[in-house]
Amino acid sequence: MAQSRTAAVMSSLSLRVLVALVAGLAAGAAAQAWGIPGGTASVAAIDALGQLWLNALRMTIIPLVFALLVTGIASIADATSTGRLAVKALIVFAVLLVFATTYAFAASMGLHAIWPINIAEARALLAGVSPDQAAAVAEGAKSGGFGAFVAGLAPSNPIKAAADDAILAIVVFAIAFGFATTRLPGRLRQPIAIFFEAVAQAMIVIVQWVLWAAPVGVFALAMGVGLRAGIGAAGVLAHYIAIVSLAILGLILILYAVATVWGRIGLGRFAQGIAPAQVVAFSTQSSLASLPIMVERAVGRLGVSAATAGLVLPLAVAVFRITSPVANLAVVIYCAHLFGVQITLPVMVAGGLTAMAISVGTVGLPGQISFFASVAPIALAMGVPLELLPLLLAVEVIPDIFRTVGNVTADLTAARIVEGRDAVADPEAAAGI
Template sequence: MSLTKKIIIALILGVIVGIGLSYAPTDIFSTINMYVLNPIGQIFLNLIMMLVVPIVFVSIVLGTAGIGDPKKLGSIGIKAISFFLVTTAIALCIGVGLGFLIQPGQAGVFDTGNIEYESQSAPPIMDTIINIIPRNPIESMASADMLQIIAFAVFIGMGLATLGEKTKGILNLFEQANDLLMWLINMIMKTAPYGAFALIASAIGGAGLNAIGSMFMYMVTIVLGLILHGAITYSLMIKFIGKGSPVKFYKEFFPAMSVAFSTSSSNATLPLAMKIAQEKLGVKKEISSFVQPLGATINMDGTAIMQAVATVFIAQIYAETLGVSDILLIILTATLASIGTAGVPGVGLVMLAMVLQAVGLPVEGIALIIGVDRILDMLRTSLNTSGDATCAYVISEYEKRKEAKVLKS
């Protein structure tokens, strides 16, 4: 049986077991979760997280060295960031539009008088830009600061490309390290169905159907937004810019999406997502190695849809009216925040707090959505990971066509 089928079966079984556990007495769920589900899920997460920093560092060094020309590297970087900003803005428009169309929030349904939420503050965007350059690369790797790791790896890759034959031995060492990491990914992915089952069962069993039921329309709105963005925005880009088949793309990429769904982590999914992009989707190794780690850090289209819907939902709960200027402010603030808050823990809720403050809505409203956010986080992480792969695929296909034209001429 293929890995994809095993993961699908595991996800279905996890949902069934999770629903069953949500009806079980609290002490029974706590015991099963503590001694069975949580250990299995955490071991799987730890296994793939232990590869994230080494694979991001090694891949970006190889990707940068493979691209070689700093102008070409800059061109690919500009294309990737432009793609991320444009798709994030489109995702926000979809989220806001669905929020007003479906109207998931109604004033007076929730007791807003006693809710509390303490928001984390995001660092100023200039601090984020300054801190991209690491003072201590080893410390950056130890703390898994992805933007700093990416910056350091780019410098190393540019040095290897510039020095050429002088550092060929070091480049060979990085290529061998990459082969070793890919072998480890293959080994670890054999445990994916068990980890997916445990993580899904734990998340659904802990959330409970009551919490899901009370927020049903909010959840439907976000899920619909995620589906539309993947089926329309990404599919059109794959079809018309990448000149490929969206059906084939999603079919091949499904194992990575399912791991993203079960782990709720773009970084944890990164090793498998890059492997599939390179081996199954034909993305050039140097482009995949550069674009996908960057996207896992700053590209958050699924999160953007959640922020847009949540902002409209909270405004409806508090009976506040959002004007055209407020809608434009939501789109602008969330688009810029997607890069400005990269690497901040709980980044989705930090960004949401910034958006709510920008349009004058109470940050305490976030407390209403936290109960179901874990489950929605699974879905939006799947979309985020797909967006990173779509960007890498589109840029790779564009570069292939450009190179083919040069060869013909």
């Protein structure tokens, strides 16, 4: 019941943010054509309001990511302690996650090569972002080289790294800290876990407060973009939706092949078996809400035992979200192309490692919260500006549908793979149906 209420609230917020985006772009385009009362002073005030809202979101990134990673590692350690089947499931999750991250770069960069961003529309859109900041970030991403990248993985001063937005170093430190806590005796480990769980929840509450003001913040940012870019910004946003959605759709198609080969199941049987779960995922945009139908389809149609489905699928919902690196990297790579940030090998390694780590920590968060908690750290790690993320949040409704469908498809794929040779060849025939 609480889950459905949360989904309804988030759906309402998504609609209001989308309306604010359209209204802001339209108002900005109208002001560009006919002028705005107050002139440059009004423009500066609008920009300041949008930047205030963006900064309010940015201030939660470091503590939220650190706390989520520590608690996420604790959940994985707890799962490992449950036995051999859980360990096998985690290995399958890890292999699929590494593959998905590698695929993300190939798919996103390939899609941009085939269907590049309209240069004129991109320049118009970037006119709404501070050129000095974009240039500075892009230049910073090109400096250093591989040696500097490796040396920077371990922060000599974690506090300074946090202040400098050195997110990959913070991720490495958080992972090391999280695994170190699992080696402590229970009386010491439990207070640490509770503390960081409380920190994460407090940061989520702050983000929820900020998101309640999202229509105002997005309207201000969109109006600033509309003032400089006109209505042409809408073309870039539509292109962005298509690129991210296509990247996720490609992964979903590959998962069918993975299930067929590695899960030893016929393509038609797998597709028919998971279709109802995908429908629920499409309509609810929630893997958790899709869990009951996933268990039913895994046992009744995919030949997975009740014991395996009862362990693997809830575990997958808790710690595994395969579309996270694919979609989040697609967002960051799109922004990198817009801002002219060069995607070098060190940049890809930094983004990939961050994306995989963040995908574990942010599982279970509401879509609007997880968008910033997932994408912003990757953008910081790859040296990509964050200024466009609020506008992209406003149109995240469509990609988020494909994210959920992809996650449910991957969860059922993993369950079939974990079952392995013990899978029932034809559950209906075995049951005498």
